[in-house]
Amino acid sequence: MAPTTSETTISNPTSTSSTLQDITNHTLDPERGAPGSKKELINLLRGWPSPSLLSPSILQSATKALLSDPSLFVPALQYGPDPGYQPLREELAAWLGQQYSTSTKSDEICITGGASQGLACVLASFTDPSYTQTVWASAPCYYLACPIFEDAGFGPGRIKAVPEDQQGGIDIDLLESMLQKHEAQHQHQPSHRNVPERKNADPYRKHYRHVVYLVSTCSNPSGTTMSLEKRKRLVETARKHDVLVVSDDVYDFLQWPISSDASAPPSSELGALLPRLSDIDLSLPPSEAATSSGKWFGNAISNGSFSKLLGPGLRTGWVHGTPDFIMGLSQTGATRSGGAGSQFAAALLAEVMKAGELGRHLQEAVRPGLQRRHRLITETIKHELGELGVTVAAQDGGRFGGYFVWLTLPGGLDGKAVAQKARQDEELIVAEGEMFEVRGDEAGARFKGNIRLSFSWEEEHKMEEGVKRLGRVLRGLLGEKC
Ligand SMILES: Cc1ncc(COP(=O)(O)O)c(C=O)c1O
Numbered sequence: 001m002a003p004t005t006s007e008t009t010i011s012n013p014t015s016t017s018s019t020l021q022d023i024t025n026h027t028l029d030p031e032r033g034a035p036g037s038k039k040e041l042i043n044l045l046r047g048w049p050s051p052s053l054l055s056p057s058i059l060q061s062a063t064k065a066l067l068s069d070p071s072l073f074v075p076a077l078q079y080g081p082d083p084g085y086q087p088l089r090e091e092l093a094a095w096l097g098q099q100y101s102t103s104t105k106s107d108e109i110c111i112t113g114g115a116s117q118g119l120a121c122v123l124a125s126f127t128d129p130s131y132t133q134t135v136w137a138s139a140p141c142y143y144l145a146c147p148i149f150e151d152a153g154f155g156p157g158r159i160k161a162v163p164e165d166q167q168g169g170i171d172i173d174l175l176e177s178m179l180q181k182h183e184a185q186h187q188h189q190p191s192h193r194n195v196p197e198r199k200n201a202d203p204y205r206k207h208y209r210h211v212v213y214l215v216s217t218c219s220n221p222s223g224t225t226m227s228l229e230k231r232k233r234l235v236e237t238a239r240k241h242d243v244l245v246v247s248d249d250v251y252d253f254l255q256w257p258i259s260s261d262a263s264a265p266p267s268s269e270l271g272a273l274l275p276r277l278s279d280i281d282l283s284l285p286p287s288e289a290a291t292s293s294g295k296w297f298g299n300a301i302s303n304g305s306f307s308k309l310l311g312p313g314l315r316t317g318w319v320h321g322t323p324d325f326i327m328g329l330s331q332t333g334a335t336r337s338g339g340a341g342s343q344f345a346a347a348l349l350a351e352v353m354k355a356g357e358l359g360r361h362l363q364e365a366v367r368p369g370l371q372r373r374h375r376l377i378t379e380t381i382k383h384e385l386g387e388l389g390v391t392v393a394a395q396d397g398g399r400f401g402g403y404f405v406w407l408t409l410p411g412g413l414d415g416k417a418v419a420q421k422a423r424q425d426e427e428l429i430v431a432e433g434e435m436f437e438v439r440g441d442e443a444g445a446r447f448k449g450n451i452r453l454s455f456s457w458e459e460e461h462k463m464e465e466g467v468k469r470l471g472r473v474l475r476g477l478l479g480e481k482c
Contacts, residue, residue, distance in 0.1 A: 039427040042466040046429075046457040047220065047403050053369050053456070054311050055361050062351035076347030080339035082330035084111020084318070085346035091353035092318055096304075099253065101272065102279050107323040110330050113341030114317040115250050115305040119148050119213075121332040122301065122319065126244055128199040128207045129153030133182060136162050138170040138214035139445040140221050140406070140436035142248060145213060150440065154211075161437065161444025162212075168394060169226030170214050172233045179210065179241045205328035206292040209242035216277060218251035218402030221436050221452040223394040225401075228274055235280045238299040239287040245300040247277050250308055250317075253362055255401030256371040270367065271399065276302040278320045298322035306349060308403070308456075309362060316342040316349055370456065373463065374400060377455040380464050381405070384471040388478065403456035408449055411478055415451045418473055425476070426469040 066072050075085070083089065089106040097104040112118035135154045137145065139161035149159050162178060165171035201207050212234070216226045226234070238245045252273060275283075277300035286296035298321050305317035319329055330340065340346070352358055381392055389410030394400065409415060415432035422428040433450030453470075455463060 037427055040462070041427045041429070042458055042462050042469065043429045044453045044455075044458060044463070044466045044470075045431040047454050048312065048457050049308060049366075050369070050373075050457055050459065052459070053366055055365060058310070058352055058357045058361055059348065062348050062355065062357070065351050065355075066348055072347065072351070076344050078343070080343040080346070082335055082339055083107075083326060084109070084330075084340035085343055085350060088346045088350040088353070089318075091350050095353060095358065096320065099270070099273055100275060100279060102275060104320065105323070108278075108282070108320055108326060110319045110321075110326045111340040111342065111346050112303075112317045112319055114307055114312070114315045115248050115303045116144065116148060117315070117341055118303050118305075118317050118319050119145065119246060119248070120151065121329060121335060122244075122246060122303070123148065123152035123154075123211070124334075125205050125329055125332045126201075126208055126297075126325075127152060127154075127211060128197045128201070129158065130199075131197045131207050131209070133158075133186065133210055135159045135211045135213060136175060136178065136243075137438045137441075138212075138219070139163050139438050140433065140447050140450070141213070141438045142215060142220045143435045143439070145248070146439035149213070154440075156440040156442070159438055159440040161441045163445040164219070164222060164224060167227060167230065168222075168224030168397075169216060169219070169230055170212070170234065172230055172237060175212065175234075176237050179237070179243070183241070201292075203293060204295075204324075204331045206290070206295075206297050208244040208290075210244070212238065212243050212245045214245070214247055215249075215251070216247040217249060217274065218255060218400070220248075220251070220402060221404050221431070221450075222406045223400065223402055223404060225274070225394075225397065225399070231274065231277055231280055235277055235284070235300055238281075239284075239289065242289040243299060245277050245281075247300065247302055248305075249276060249302045250305045251402040252276075252304075254308060254367060254370055254403075255399055256367055256374070257398060258374075258400045270362075276300075276320060278302040282322060295324035295328075296322050297325045297328065301325060309358065309366065310349070310352070314342070314345045314349065316345045370401075370403070373455040373460060374405075376460055377405060377453065377463055377467065380467040381407070381453075384467050385474065388471065388474050390474070403454050404452050405455065407451050407453065409451065409474070412449065413474065413477055414448050416448070418451060418470075418477060421477060422470060422473045426473055428466055428469045428473070430466075430470065 066076055088111055089109045092109050093104045093106040135149050137159060162170050162175045218225055281298050281300040287299055290297045290299050301319050301321040303319055306314050391408045393406040416434055419430050419432040422430055431452040433447030436447055438444045
């Protein structure tokens, strides 16, 4: 059946006729505005790296090294092992261990086709909608995760929003009480207990009773990072309730110090990273609920990606978890037929890492570029929108990172109305807060008074101009309300 209009039409920011796919897939030419418009379109929705943050020369050298040596290019062009191209697993283990100051072993890493595909495989292998109760998603939520949960059988009623709290990151007290309430309500219902599972988990996998989904560092869209104390508490909660915590850790290496002194010289040092939730889980003795048939699957995994580090077109990432979880994940049906996704890209990335180019690229190009852009957008927002009462989330912890700033609108303005007017009057695309509500949980947290701006995509002068245009839109709407 053809999808209905409401499923495909973007209910937001852009125009009444353009679809989300138009924008994200580039079929709506971003360089051109509406017919007849004299203005250049500015897209502050798009979470892509600016072309200036890509480095083709690194990939050129790696391709040359890879394709001139048969011992490298033959395996690169063949089907590969289920858990992924072994040299990349080893390079990643060493590099991640250094970054997180922990010991990471190659059997704790499974190569994926990026974080999105990794999440789909995790759900395919470790959940069964006839047994797994609910996906608890931190809200506001990365909006493209919701369709992945729906595809896995967790649509309306099976996915619940758990709001972030004032400290940043998912509200753990609330999550704990929601889990307890759910279990109390459902433990005696035969329709939720003792139902034959439809999927076969044995011998390499297990099905979890719950899933928690979040972005624990530099969250998309709110930019918040969860403290160490909260990370430990989340792992504890997960262990109590047979939860698999999936953290999309795609922004961990894109952080920089921030200062209230705008004249302070920028420093692109990454600084000490907080441990991944998977590191905390692995550092503890195996939990009973996550042990099955003598295997320890663990209660938390880290879903990593090269998309924001070297380019999303590479479609390559990794999952970090216990060795038994990694083995189980590698047994996902579609992976067994040919081996882990992105074999060629994985071989290329192994060459990039062997040459030390990943760390160099992040240090010399990506972090300084994003840091400069973040400073520029923050100052422009303060200058252009501050007096209108717009506020920016998560800017006071001494560090910031990722691709986005999350704004709260003044005077009860509706983000959807702002996004529509921005597109119609100013050729400006912004993401309204409603996009980040957890789809399928109609009673969950609402974000009508927010918008998200990306500082990763547009060139710097266009970003500045975009914020000025947004100021005009807000002044217009606030004027209409008076
Ligand atoms: C939180 C989050 N997870 C996953 C992704 C997608 O990652 P990948 O390109 O590796 O599929 C993004 C991209 O914007 C993201 O922000």
